[in-house]
Amino acid sequence: MAVSAPALHHALLDIAGAAHVLRDPGALVPYAVDGMVPSAVVRPGAADEVSRVLALATAEKLAVVPRGAGTGLGLGNPPRRLDLVLELGRLTAVRDYVPEDMVATVEAGLTLGALAAQLASHRQMLALDPPGGEPRTIGGVLAAHASGPRRFRYGTGRDLLLGARFVQADGTITWGGAKVVKSVTGYDVPKLLVGSLGTLGVLVEATLRLHPMPPESRSWQLGFSSAEAARDFLAALLDSPLQPDRVALLDVGALRAVGLTPDPIALLVSISSVAEAVQAQGGTLAQLAAGHGGRRDLLAESIWSGLGPAVAGSILLRAAFEPRRLLDWAAQARSLAARVGAEIALLGQPGHGVLQVSLEAEDGGRLGREMLLPLRQAIEAEGGSLVVERGPARLKSECEAWGSINLDLLTIMKRIKGEFDPGDVLSPGRFVGGL
Numbered sequence: 001m002a003v004s005a006p007a008l009h010h011a012l013l014d015i016a017g018a019a020h021v022l023r024d025p026g027a028l029v030p031y032a033v034d035g036m037v038p039s040a041v042v043r044p045g046a047a048d049e050v051s052r053v054l055a056l057a058t059a060e061k062l063a064v065v066p067r068g069a070g071t072g073l074g075l076g077n078p079p080r081r082l083d084l085v086l087e088l089g090r091l092t093a094v095r096d097y098v099p100e101d102m103v104a105t106v107e108a109g110l111t112l113g114a115l116a117a118q119l120a121s122h123r124q125m126l127a128l129d130p131p132g133g134e135p136r137t138i139g140g141v142l143a144a145h146a147s148g149p150r151r152f153r154y155g156t157g158r159d160l161l162l163g164a165r166f167v168q169a170d171g172t173i174t175w176g177g178a179k180v181v182k183s184v185t186g187y188d189v190p191k192l193l194v195g196s197l198g199t200l201g202v203l204v205e206a207t208l209r210l211h212p213m214p215p216e217s218r219s220w221q222l223g224f225s226s227a228e229a230a231r232d233f234l235a236a237l238l239d240s241p242l243q244p245d246r247v248a249l250l251d252v253g254a255l256r257a258v259g260l261t262p263d264p265i266a267l268l269v270s271i272s273s274v275a276e277a278v279q280a281q282g283g284t285l286a287q288l289a290a291g292h293g294g295r296r297d298l299l300a301e302s303i304w305s306g307l308g309p310a311v312a313g314s315i316l317l318r319a320a321f322e323p324r325r326l327l328d329w330a331a332q333a334r335s336l337a338a339r340v341g342a343e344i345a346l347l348g349q350p351g352h353g354v355l356q357v358s359l360e361a362e363d364g365g366r367l368g369r370e371m372l373l374p375l376r377q378a379i380e381a382e383g384g385s386l387v388v389e390r391g392p393a394r395l396k397s398e399c400e401a402w403g404s405i406n407l408d409l410l411t412i413m414k415r416i417k418g419e420f421d422p423g424d425v426l427s428p429g430r431f432v433g434g435l
């Protein structure tokens, strides 16, 4: 039989302590997920407290959503049920950092900013940079499979996560993976958690591959008056011996949002290496841009951590497709947005064909029917995808946050979810296919 609400409250207090359990209705509102307010928020201070909370949730058939900094909770379907929010913000320790091996093991609630500060003294970095990422937690970034312009050179969380400690729905604490870059024998289970949105387990610790911070880095805005000029330049850039480490595409809306010169379309490019190489490559880059009618402005390096406002609209879509189609889909998104009267800002990652479409619209229903669905249909027809990364719950329900799903894969995913979380405790309903 289920325990009563007061008994449950007592059990949570017993695990995390009075200061770390919220039950006051007013205090719970900011922790709502897609408008669904939990009955309690619990902030465990250690992995074994996470384990006890989840064991309790499994015993009582409660639905739990893990939370890092709470910046990406718009991603995914609205939850089917929600009882507890499990906030990981107290798990902030750096457990092990071996600069010579370029590996660090950290707790999942540590923010990217706090980790960067600790690594800076050894001139090392975790090459994961979702825009505005400093306050976000390692656990949230991994669970959301978030990435940014550095993905171009260093890959994503799946490439940078070597091992993880995670807590299963029944409270079992498991370590998997490796502490070295040379990888692991058997199925790489921790990487399955990357992008699983907290539906398979709660990450409590991650062992991460680090990279040396380049000695010198310079960044430029290359502004173009037309998409055609930008497209030709981009093709030439990617085909050249130049080795940019970050390339981002911004339309006029995104440039305005981050306070840059509002060219019709621009590429932000950074080159990082030893000083002579940066200077030489910067010169070649200027020539290449000029050859395509582009204007080059030097930017402050802080631009890369200041891209958040470009994608801060109340609705955020993420499209993925073949990289060469980036400018075509950008143009299509702009014309569809104009038709429904939505304000738009575009942030693209040309190296791997990702386009974030940030929107403000009076009528979300019309935007869904007349923009989102036609754009998704066209992109899916070419083998790509379009996900609602953030948006009102109604829009996500009407348009299915994740888009179409391959049924064979969905069958496998259902089995995996059933194996990890048979009681449907972890973020029920939020993932692909309503898992």
Ligand SMILES: Cc1cc2nc3c(=O)[nH]c(=O)nc-3n(C[C@H](O)[C@H](O)[C@H](O)COP(=O)(O)OP(=O)(O)OC[C@H]3O[C@@H](n4cnc5c(N)ncnc54)[C@H](O)[C@@H]3O)c2cc1C
Pocket (backbone or CB within 6 Å): 065, 066, 067, 068, 069, 070, 071, 072, 073, 075, 076, 088, 108, 109, 130, 131, 132, 133, 135, 136, 137, 138, 139, 140, 141, 142, 143, 144, 145, 146, 147, 148, 197, 198, 199, 201, 202, 203, 204, 308, 309, 311, 312, 356, 427
């Ligand atoms: C302005 C803005 C710009 C953004 N730009 C980008 C971008 O360019 N690229 C990109 O990829 N993303 C982007 N995002 C999304 C964001 O970077 C990610 O969603 C972010 O990593 C979330 O981190 P968080 O700590 O806030 O996690 P939360 O938002 O708290 O959680 C994110 C997800 O992870 C789950 N979760 C959290 N912690 C854990 C854990 N320890 N174990 C298991 N599951 C967990 C949560 O249940 C949730 O589903 C942007 C977000 C904003 C607000």
